[in-house]
Amino acid sequence: MNLKITNISKKFKGFELKDINLEIREGEFFVIVGPSGAGKTLILEIIAGLLKPDSGEIYGIRNKKIGFIYQDYMLFPHLNVFKNIAYGLNIRKIDKDEIKSRVENLALKLEINELLQRNVANLSGGEKQRVAIARAMAISPDIFLFDEPTSALDRNSRIKTQEMFIKLHKKTCSTFIHVTHDFEEALSLADRIGILINGRIVQCGKPDHVLNSPVSKKIADFIGYKNVFGGSIENNTLNINNLNIIVPIERADFAYVAIRSDDIIISKNKIESSARNSFFGEVENFFKKSSMYEVILNVGIRISIDITRKSFEEMDIKIGDNLWATFKVSSLKVFKH
Amino acid sequence: MKFKVIFSFLGFLLILFIGIPIVKMMISTDPSTLVLTSKEPEVYLSIFLTFRASVWATIIALITGVPLAYLLARREFWGKKIIEGLIDLPVIIPHTAAGIALLTVWGRNSLFSKATGINVIGTEISISIAMFFVSVPFLVNAAKDGFKLIDERYEKTAITLGATQCKAFFTVSLPMVKKSIISGSLMMWGRGISEFGAVIILAYHPMTAPVLIFERFQNFGLKYAIPVTVLLILISLIVFIFIRIFEDK
Numbered sequence: 001m002n003l004k005i006t007n008i009s010k011k012f013k014g015f016e017l018k019d020i021n022l023e024i025r026e027g028e029f030f031v032i033v034g035p036s037g038a039g040k041t042l043i044l045e046i047i048a049g050l051l052k053p054d055s056g057e058i059y060g061i062r063n064k065k066i067g068f069i070y071q072d073y074m075l076f077p078h079l080n081v082f083k084n085i086a087y088g089l090n091i092r093k094i095d096k097d098e099i100k101s102r103v104e105n106l107a108l109k110l111e112i113n114e115l116l117q118r119n120v121a122n123l124s125g126g127e128k129q130r131v132a133i134a135r136a137m138a139i140s141p142d143i144f145l146f147d148e149p150t151s152a153l154d155r156n157s158r159i160k161t162q163e164m165f166i167k168l169h170k171k172t173c174s175t176f177i178h179v180t181h182d183f184e185e186a187l188s189l190a191d192r193i194g195i196l197i198n199g200r201i202v203q204c205g206k207p208d209h210v211l212n213s214p215v216s217k218k219i220a221d222f223i224g225y226k227n228v229f230g231g232s233i234e235n236n237t238l239n240i241n242n243l244n245i246i247v248p249i250e251r252a253d254f255a256y257v258a259i260r261s262d263d264i265i266i267s268k269n270k271i272e273s274s275a276r277n278s279f280f281g282e283v284e285n286f287f288k289k290s291s292m293y294e295v296i297l298n299v300g301i302r303i304s305i306d307i308t309r310k311s312f313e314e315m316d317i318k319i320g321d322n323l324w325a326t327f328k329v330s331s332l333k334v335f336k337h
Numbered sequence: 338m339k340f341k342v343i344f345s346f347l348g349f350l351l352i353l354f355i356g357i358p359i360v361k362m363m364i365s366t367d368p369s370t371l372v373l374t375s376k377e378p379e380v381y382l383s384i385f386l387t388f389r390a391s392v393w394a395t396i397i398a399l400i401t402g403v404p405l406a407y408l409l410a411r412r413e414f415w416g417k418k419i420i421e422g423l424i425d426l427p428v429i430i431p432h433t434a435a436g437i438a439l440l441t442v443w444g445r446n447s448l449f450s451k452a453t454g455i456n457v458i459g460t461e462i463s464i465s466i467a468m469f470f471v472s473v474p475f476l477v478n479a480a481k482d483g484f485k486l487i488d489e490r491y492e493k494t495a496i497t498l499g500a501t502q503c504k505a506f507f508t509v510s511l512p513m514v515k516k517s518i519i520s521g522s523l524m525m526w527g528r529g530i531s532e533f534g535a536v537i538i539l540a541y542h543p544m545t546a547p548v549l550i551f552e553r554f555q556n557f558g559l560k561y562a563i564p565v566t567v568l569l570i571l572i573s574l575i576v577f578i579f580i581r582i583f584e585d586k
Contacts, residue, residue: 045493048493048497050493050496050497065499066497067497068493068494068497070490070493070494074488074490074491074493074494076491076494076495076509076513077513078512078513078515087495087498087500087508088498088499091495091498091499091500091504091508092499135498136497136498139498139499145497
């Protein structure tokens with residue numbers, strides 16, 4: 001049965017959710033992504049039944065077992081690893097031998113079988129997380145809720161954890177609802193993404209679709225579009241700082257156009273091609289990134305362009321160089337607000 | 338280095354202030370007098386009574402005060418500040434005044450006494466009542482501060498794992514604040530033992546140790562009051578040091 005969230009609103013301790021509507025399919029890996037303070041944890045706590053919404057309903061949650069994994073894991077400090085994992089089973093008054101075998105089984109799967117008698121305070125971040133997952137898994141939840149589980153981890157552990165989540169999702173066939181502020185993480189995990197900004201779900205869809213078609217400036221900013229320009233459009237042209245950008249819509253009193261940094265080509269000479277937007281400008285700055293360079297070119301407006309390290313070195317780009325930036329009309333996204 | 342010297346010196350001054358009167362009183366007492374005094378039924382019975390009455394008060398405070406402390410730490414409700422003020426009140430009002438206030442409720446002509454026909458004044462119960470009133474803030478505040486330090490999400494996690502709110506409280510929150518509650522109970526118990534003002538108004542007899550000390554001083558002078566005082570201090574000191582050692586383990 002799908003999980004259906006309808007018209008949920010809630011004000012709580014300075015956070016606010018406004019009219020949330022979402023349908024999450026059974027067995028789906030759904031990621032809610034948004035900046036901090038957007039109300040992500042609040043949604044999870046409402047789904048888990050820990051908080052009552054001010055209004056709205058959730059369907060398909062009754063009698064469902066929930067595995068909630070908080071950001072800092074919330075391992076009970078007065079219980080050792082074994083007793084933490086066994087907590088939900090003890091509550092259900094399951095037979096002692098049964099508990100022992102189930103806990104040991106889970107610990108083996110999550111590679112924490114050596115830690116069972118350890119005090120939880122002495123575990124590493126990654127170990128704590130696996131104990132928290134084992135504790136949730138012990139009750140065989142129908143729905144897993146993850147509250148920013150990777151935000152406290154370093155890059156390497158984060159990637160490992162993401163791989164583990166994907167495996168876990170495949171194995172358990174449970175519904176996963178995961179919240180994060182990291183859009184990259186959402187892209188690599190999600191079947192579908194919901195973007196939460198200021199307490200509202202502002203866009204929802206498959207990762208590629210959200211990435212390629214943001215529906216507002218706020219979303220474009222959040223998911224990493226560096227080139228977003230606003231102005232009036234006439235005759236398929238947006239005029240900004242005396243620069244005429246050819247755009248895919250005919251006219252608008254006001255609209256934003258956005259283009260991804262890697263959809264722009266940079267060159268020393270003007271390229272004769274089907275791409276209709278070509279501008280000449282001066283390199284103002286550049287930033288080295290892990291596998292590429294971001295070049296800031298001032299063509300009347302500042303545009304950000306990503307190029308590979310190899311191209312950057314071959315072109316021998318320096319601050320003050322004069323270069324061309326070229327992009328297709330079809331790679332521009334247009335939105336009204 | 339300078340820092341350490343100055344801090345140690347200031348701390349040392351404080352220790353002298355508390356320590357000198359106690360040590361001086363102890364060395365001025367002949368050990369054989371102490372032994373004799375401890376064998377007087379009036380003396381050891383009053384010390385037992387004092388410790389026991391304070392234990393009753395602390396037990397009642399644990400049963401009623403811990404739930405209150407939990408609510409004060411976790412929930413927002415109308416009148417919370419008023420309740421918190423009320424809890425702190427016994428610490429600042431003169432304890433004789435507390436005794437008088439208690440008399441209006443538990444006294445021989447009070448509604449309680451008339452309605453039930455029970456007289457508690459002048460009994461061990463009234464001693465516990467007086468001790469409870471003046472020392473309960475120590476337990477409630479310690480427990481409240483303890484609960485406040487515990488992230489609410491521990492309980493929420495327990496609830497998602499299938500615990501009821503009540504079960505989550507007893508299996509998660511309570512064990513996590515055990516230390517605060519134990520140390521609050523000890524403070525309350527100790528404060529109860531030392532209570533004089535409220536106790537003497539509700540029960541001159543049976544005599545608690547502080548009242549006995551006062552009576553001996555009043556009727557027979559300093560010389561007779563000192564052995565009882567030293568005895569009470571020694572026993573309290575031993576008990577508290579033992580508890581602290583036990584607590585650390």
